Amino acid sequence: MKQILLFSLVIFTFASACKQPKDNTLKNTIQPPIAQKIPENLEKHGDLRIDNYYWLKDRENEEVIDYLERENDYYEKMTAHTKELQSNLFDEMKSRIKEDDSSVPYKYNGYWYITRFEKGKDYPIYSRKKETLDAQEEIIFDCNKMAKGHSYFKLTALSVSPNNELVSYGVDTVSRRQYTIHVKNLSTGEILKDKVANTTGSSVWANDSQTLFYTKKDPETLRSYQILKHVLGKPTEDDNLVFQEDDDTFNAYVYKTKSKDYIIVGSSATLTDEFRILDANTPDGQFKLFAPRERGLEYSISHFKDNFYIVTNKDKAENFKLMKTPIGKTAQENWVDVLPHREDVLLEDIDIFKDYLVVSERKLGLSQIRVMRWDETEDYYLPFDNETYAAGASTNPDFDTEILRYGYTSLTTPSSVVDFNMRTKEKEVKKEQAVLGGKFAKENYMSERLWAVARDGKEIPISIVYKKGIKRDGKNPILQYAYGSYGYTIDPTFSTTRLSLLDRGFIFAIVHIRGGQYLGRQWYEDGKYFNKINTFTDFIDASSYLIDQKYTSPDHLYAMGGSAGGLLMGAVANMAPEKYNGIVAAVPFVDVVTTMLDDSIPLTTGEYDEWGNPNEKDYYEYMKSYSPYDQVKSQEYPNMLVTTGLHDSQVQYWEPAKWVAKLRDLKTDANVLYLDTNMEAGHGGASGRFEALKEIAKDYAFILDLEGITE
Missing domain, CATH: 3.40.50.1820 (Alpha/Beta hydrolase fold, catalytic domain)
Known part of the structure; x- marks a missing residue:
């Protein structure tokens, strides 16, 4: 029910209406x-x-x-x-689609990552280049080859190990969103024997590049309810259960902070969230409860230096507010306001950079992007002047950069990817969606x-x-x-x-x-x-x-x-x-x-x-x-x-x-x-x-x- 179909719609010369089909x-x-x-x-x-x-x-x-x-x-x-x-x-x-299209490359951990399509082919090719875009292309996956023999094929949740040598990923060939996680050696092209069925497809590497955390689904209800830990080379049936969500109104999931310092296990219902944290350098450690769940308390957490930053509806903040708490004192009583609640502005998300905090907001239905320096010397909004449009932060995995990548589109304007220099306020349109014909x-x-x-x-x-x-x-x-x-x-x-x-x-x-x-x-x-x-x-x-x-x-x-x-x-x-x-x-x-x-x-x-x-x-x-x-x-x-x-x-x-x-x-x-x-x-x-x-x-x-x- 929750997943949405995003419909694209359309027409040529206007003709008269007919209440019934003609034949x-x-x-x-x-x-x-x-x-x-x-x-x-x-x-x-x-x-x-x-x-x-x-x-x-x-x-x-x-x-x-x-x-x-x-x-x-x-x-x-x-x-x-x-x-x-x-x-x-x-x-x-x-005919309007650029068939040999590619994404704007983004850099992560020393590699430029690119998704591209080839003419006449249905599925994407995932690749990367080391350090510079002039380097030789490494093909990570060619989904056109992987999809052969399947009437349905979906590859999801690529996760490259910290040492850049391995990639985990999920595959569904039925369209029931029960993914099997595989691991590929990027140097040899070998698909490892490590394989886990009936998962969400997503997985997270600990910093040792040997330990993988993933989410299992209930085979009948398909509810995401277990987080397990897998060590490469060991039988998957021996994987350790690190968290199980027994309340059947909640779903469990796992992710890694942008700082790369913490593995986060989340458990969420529509109106309630709860998180557990683990130092990504100690995968054999115990997850620590961030704050006990409280009915109606919604929040998400991000890490920066000595604090966790929390987007939450705490204290009846209906449109959400931003709070923070020290990494060693995560209980609710230690949370303090960073951006207070506003009656006329919905706080949707944040992106954390070394020198900047970027806040995604919505006011009177329109998207806003706010840029704030941590040293409080600047606080401004990106200018958008259309009557109705959509804008939002895009792929920004790099922590130590002054470039914010965001997307912009409107009903009459093809989607564009923009790199914005938060220091100089200069912007560069890296790509605008091509409309051929x-x-x-x-x-x-x-x-x-x-x-x-x-x-x-x-x-x-x-x-x-x-x-x-x-x-x-x-x-x-x-x-x-x-x-x-x-x-x-x-x-x-x-x-x-x-x-x-x-x-x-x-x-x-x-x-x-x-x-x-x-x-x-x-x-x-x-x-x-x-x-x-x-x-x-x-x-x-x-x-x-x-x-x-x-x-x-x-x-x-x-x-x-x-x-x-x-x-x-x-x-x-x-x-x-x-x-x-x-x-x-x-x-x-x-x-x-x-x-x-x-x-x-x-x-x-x-x-x-x-x-x-x-x-x-x-x-x-x-x-x-x-x-x-x-x-x-x-x-x-x-x-x-x-x-x-x-x-x-x-x-x-x-x-x-x-x-x-x-x-x-x-x-x-x-x-x-x-x-x-x-x-x-x-x-x-x-x-x-x-x-x-x-x-x-x-x-x-x-x-x-x-x-x-x-x-």
Whole structure:
């Protein structure tokens, strides 16, 4: 649920709208699959729910696979007339990408590290050069070779040993986010026998370059709950357990401080954090508790010289503040303020350098980067002048430098990587995202930030982008996107794929609804627990505003969201179906009550602090009041495309499958409803960069077809 899909969206010449797909003959001759009804009585708190499609939970059942394949076949046949459009969209989106691209190199521990792509290849190549960029390239991994023979491949969490001789990394070939950790000798290319399955993929080296700390997952729930220590050459079954998190609402993890002095074991729930620390030079030592967990106390820690620096909500600092404490006195009573809490500024993160402290903040929804010298001789903000943009510190592993690397983008400005000299205040744009094809010019597009008024009087920010020349006559197609959970902010960033919509006359709108943290921590609090309904009504009220202001009309308005944003799609489809011509719900979390009552499902127990625990009657009743699956009713629904992955570990495939089956049974309209299941992928979809474009092309073709745009 938590993982998010980041959608890129788009269009060419504007055409007239069409409320239904054009080929009605197909609709009359090709019948959708009808799922068998096998009633399952689900009772809780004296309330009986009858789930006719509960049987779809069994992925080992041949009838379940058959049903999913019949849905796929129906989708393929019904959208066959859009295949050429899909192909054109794919070619168009691919043509904008610089295929032989590479990242801006960054230096770490004497080596320059680079990620690059080669023309025509799906996967990255990781390499490095010693001391100077003119040195000979060392290939660390060529993922194109590693991915051969796998329908899905993901390499993650590269961690180079302090002596630069070894690299640990995680591999997933199923898309269930159960990674196997391997270790490679960078001198010989040998893959060592040391191998650990069912992990998060990430691992941390002690300073001896022989000891590796990593995180194991519960094999059933996939909760990250154990930290183990592995010594190279020893059997992994003999690895020492250094920490186990027994509270099933918490997840454990491990990392190393930027100073390289400490190994940190963290354990976090949505609203509570706890850390243990160990000198990275003494891997056989005992981890020391930093401060005992306290319900509602959130914090993160960084090390600098004689102190730990703490970003925390301690003392009711809702928007967080910065504190510090001596390394030998880490209990709460020793924490003192460095940057006090501010009502109008959300403190998001810090980056520590030898001479500078860099603070990432958000004010009125906009990113701010503050630079402060430790000797207090300077304190200033980097200037940004766009109406709506996104900026933030980038890869800064080097501690002893005066160069801050940050990223900047907006809805009309391709992403750029900037090196900023914190002493001289000079900046150098190291790279701006290339947009090939010769048709893009940023001055041809316009972005705005609008403010809609919610039904309770709150102002809802909306970031929009469109090609110049549109008229506010109510005829513009709009794709409206939002997420709205976990305090995750959807920033107004640039997208090359989205140009395929904008160039065809679409407006793209991001609604910064409650449940996210765009306007500070309270904006998040007002969209969770018993306030969750605000997330849905904000989205609907933003739609009403765009319609009232003549940006669009219900015949031309489309909605899209994924994961928890898919929950949003399900809720608005139930609550305000008349406002949308089409909805795309990707890997949607729609069976909220049943999932949150099943603590064997991955991630469920860790979600209680977001949605509430339905084992408590009040939460159960509130969840049921908005749960899309439970609230499906006999009414008209918009045209809908629902996507999922058979191996999804975040939102299990059966949630969207059950939802579609129930919608088919109860909806009273003649609009299309499709379920597209990727039988070889999980929550993030296809793994290759070009395969992912094909999925976007399918989403866009669905919307464009509804709008009557065929090329």
